[in-house]
Amino acid sequence: MEKFVIAKDFVRKVRRFNLTGRTLEFKIKPIPGGAESVSWIRDAINQVIAKGIEGLHPEDQVAFSFCCKQFSRGEGWLKFRAARDVTYDDVWKVISDIYQSNSSGLNTETFCLGVTSVKMPAGRGKGRNYNSYNEECAKRSGIISINNKDNMCLPRVLVVAIAFATKDPEYNKIRKDTGKIQRDKAIELTKNAAVTIPAAGCGIPELQQFQRHLTCFKIVVYKYGTKGRDVIFKGTEEEAPSLNLLYHEGHYNVVTSLTSAFLCRDYCETCHIPYDHKERHRCGGTCPGCRQAPACSLATNVTCDNCKRSFRGQTCYNNHLQSLCQKIRRCEECFKVVQSDRKHTCGEIYCKICRKHAPADHLCYMQPDVGKPKAEDLLFCFYDLETRQEKQLEGGARLHEPNLCFQTVL
Known part of the structure; x- marks a missing residue:
């Protein structure tokens, strides 16, 4: 039970910080008959302190004021301090000293306790572009939001993902749930997979059951907020079209583009890493020849007459013709792979300190700043x-x- 009432609640300028603060003025309720007065007042003041610092950060500033009609020497104060440093003992000591100085006892009918709080500015980096998971999913072109009010969230996203992966002619109808087609297909999928949907929705056991039924697909569930680095569920290691889902707080959505969903230029589905420069990413799932995923199997060695690089068979060779042959080449003298549009001299590297090409074993020093005007x-x-x-x-x-x-x- 609250042992106080809020008499006033207003906002005012605090000149010490040149910021706006909030002031709450409390009055302690009358002590009921039979209650021990000191304990009642102590509990009431503890409640007032808790209410006064409610919702504040530890660094926010708090001050207390004490007034009563019986105070002949004016109000009492407890100066501003961090909210984390506010203690009951400090407040009670000031109250005791005030009443002792005024030679009077505490009268709950006339005593008023004020709490002024100031929220201090604190920088914590760049704010989020979106306020919520639903807002971000609605704005991202590579994420399809599933708006359902039942517990069929998982089968709904699966039928939409399957329609997208198979390029179903009715994909847009399924995505928008035109004529309840999405719901009907979700019910049909659940029945065919022999899955019982729990009242709280589907989890890992249901994902495993759906994966056993959908043998032609690979279900992959990503955790929201990790940019694809945290995978909650991956159905199979075999190569198959992926049904990519995004999970957050009990809800699934469909991912149609991993690069759009995770804000990157490229995404490695083998090691689950987003990256922006394909030439800087190396993993066992990417072919070192054509830089496609999955890695090409070792077959006959095929050399390109144009870029002088070697490839793992005809398929690997054909893949590189689409994007890499005009971009990178192998030097026939030092066998170093370099970009075709840049000047190359054997034995030289680009020094980031000198900002020019120099011998690999050269010694350099910090360069003068020539960017400032004379x-x-x-x-x-x-x-x-x-x-x-x-x-x-x-x-x-x-x-x-x-x-x-x-x-x-x-």
Whole structure:
């Protein structure tokens, strides 16, 4: 039971921090008959402190004020301190000292306790572009949101993902659930897979049952907020078209584009890593020749007459013709793979300190900064403003108004 009432709740300017603060004024309820007065008041003050710092961060500032009609020497104060440092003992000590100084006892009918809190600014990096999971999924072109009110979320996303993977002519109808076609296909899939949908929705056991039924597909469930690095479920290691799903707080959505969903240029489905530069990503699932996934099997060695690189068979060779042959080549003298549009000299590397190509064993030093303008070409302007502060603004601040300016140019 609350042993206090909030008499006032208002916002005011706190000049010490030049920020807006919130002030709550509390009155302690009358002590009921038969209750021990000191314990009642202690509990009430503890409740007031808890209410006053409710919702504050540890670094936010809190101050207390104490007033009573019986105080002949004015109000009492407990200066601003961090919310984490506020203790009952400090507040009770100030109250005890005030009443001892005024030679009176605490009267709950006239005693008022004020709590002023100021939320301090704190930078924690760039904010999110989206306020919620549903908002982000709705905005992303590579994610299809499933808007259902039943517990058929998983079979619904599976039928949409299957329609997308197989390029079903009725894909748009299934995605939009036109004429309840999405629901009907989800019920049919559940029946064929012999899956019983729990009241709370589907989890890992149901995913395993659906995977055993959908032998021609591979179900992959990604955890939201990890950019594809955290995989909750991966149905099989065999090569098959993937049904990519996104999970967050009891809801599944369909992922039609991993690069769009995870904000990257490329995504490796073997090691589950997003990346922006294909030439910098190496893993066992990517072919070193054509840089396609999965890796090409070792067959006959085929050499390209144009870029001089070797490939793992005819398929690997054909894959590289589509995107790599004009971009990278192998030097016939030093056998180093380089980009075709850049000048190459055997034995040289690009030094990031010198910002030029140099021998691999060269010694270099920190280079002078040539980006700043020369001092002799600069114009310096110095000025001094004399101001007055006669106009008062809202909140107690005063406006600086210049009335005299001194300036010189060099």
